[in-house]
Amino acid sequence: MSTLPERMIRYLVEVLLAERQPAFLEVDATGRLLSSGGALAHHGLTELQHGIHVEEQLSYLMGFLPSPEERVVLSNLQTGSGACIDVHILRDSQETSTWVILLDARSEHEHKQVMQQKGNELSLKTEKQARVLNAHLGKSVVQMLLEGSWPIRSSGERRNATILFSDIRDFTPFSERSTPESVFRTLNQYIPAMLDPIQEHSGIVDKIAGDAVMAVFGILNAVDASPKLAVHTATAILRNVADVNRLRTAEGQPCLEVGIGIATGPVAVGLIGTFERRGFSAIGHHVNFASRLQGQARPGEILLDEESHRLLEQDGVRFNERMLQLKGFSNPVRAFGLFPLLSDAPPESESRTKSHRS
Numbered sequence: 150m151s152t153l154p155e156r157m158i159r160y161l162v163e164v165l166l167a168e169r170q171p172a173f174l175e176v177d178a179t180g181r182l183l184s185s186g187g188a189l190a191h192h193g194l195t196e197l198q199h200g201i202h203v204e205e206q207l208s209y210l211m212g213f214l215p216s217p218e219e220r221v222v223l224s225n226l227q228t229g230s231g232a233c234i235d236v237h238i239l240r241d242s243q244e245t246s247t248w249v250i251l252l253d254a255r256s257e258h259e260h261k262q263v264m265q266q267k268g269n270e271l272s273l274k275t276e277k278q279a280r281v282l283n284a285h286l287g288k289s290v291v292q293m294l295l296e297g298s299w300p301i302r303s304s305g306e307r308r309n310a311t312i313l314f315s316d317i318r319d320f321t322p323f324s325e326r327s328t329p330e331s332v333f334r335t336l337n338q339y340i341p342a343m344l345d346p347i348q349e350h351s352g353i354v355d356k357i358a359g360d361a362v363m364a365v366f367g368i369l370n371a372v373d374a375s376p377k378l379a380v381h382t383a384t385a386i387l388r389n390v391a392d393v394n395r396l397r398t399a400e401g402q403p404c405l406e407v408g409i410g411i412a413t414g415p416v417a418v419g420l421i422g423t424f425e426r427r428g429f430s431a432i433g434h435h436v437n438f439a440s441r442l443q444g445q446a447r448p449g450e451i452l453l454d455e456e457s458h459r460l461l462e463q464d465g466v467r468f469n470e471r472m473l474q475l476k477g478f479s480n481p482v483r484a485f486g487l488f489p490l491l492s493d494a495p496p497e498s499e500s501r502t503k504s505h506r507s
Contacts, residue, residue, distance in 0.1 A: 305419030410443030
């Protein structure tokens with residue numbers, strides 16, 4: 150390193166003397182204090198006794214003297230008086246004495262405490278945000294957001310995706326004749342039965358609206374696999390609901406069923422809201438399509454649009470085809486129904502009656 154200009158050296162010495170308040174101790178080979186000086190009073194060392202072992206007077210130097218090394222640095226050392234100091238122990242191989250230099254480290258210590266506090270606050274804030282986001286988006290989505298690997302641009306984009314709607318049948322009349330406690334207890338039984346399979350099959354929960362759940366597939370997985378994942382999710386939902394109903398039957402509680410609609414096609418997807426309350430959202434014709442299909446699905450039925458069915462044809466699953474007149478659609482649409490938990494679908498006459506609802 151090149152030699153510093155004399156003026157700069159003087160300036161640095163002035164800064165050091167003013168800010169670090171250096172003091173020194175000279176210790177012989179046996180650890181006895183030979184001399185001392187500098188800002189001793191600043192460090193609370195006004196009663197040092199020469200000729201006495203330093204370790205007996207300054208316990209924080211216990212075990213460091215005499216120093217076996219030429220240089221030892223102890224940073225942010227807490228003294229008995231509550232001060233914070235940096236200690237530099239220097240031993241010249243040509244001399245029998247050791248020098249102990251004390252420098253005030255309070256400012257640095259306080260700065261570290263402030264930074265530590267800010268770090269703790271940021272960590273708590275991040276943890277809180279993660280919990281909030283997790284409640285709205287699911288663990289897999291939150292993990293990708295935190296890692297910066299979220300596959301959707303923040304400005305939004307158009308994607309081919311599969312939309313699933315699952316709705317509890319006859320929940321409105323049930324809620325009108327039940328107590329609020331019973332209504333929410335019931336929701337907290339059926340809603341998790343619908344949410345858990347969605348996240349287990351790489352779906353994203355778009356929204357929970359009362360007794361209905363909307364999910365999107367094809368964002369966290371290959372688009373071609375999304376209808377199959379949606380149907381697997383729907384089947385798992387129906388199994389979970391059956392489990393809930395067995396429990397409610399044992400408790401003497403009324404049982405409810407769900408109907409599910411699935412549609413595949415292009416939708417606009419993105420994140421909306423603030424960071425503390427942000428939600429994933431899919432918007433477009435196929436979102437409405439899946440919702441309409443869900444409205445036509447009978448209890449225990451999965452009702453698919455033609456595109457979802459086309460992508461599933463190679464799996465050999467047999468669906469019941471029917472034509473539906475849906476609200477908002479000028480012409481009847483082909484739909485494909487499946488009752489995965491029943492050996493037989495409802496009678497054809499019932500199917501025709503149901504298909505003419507709007």
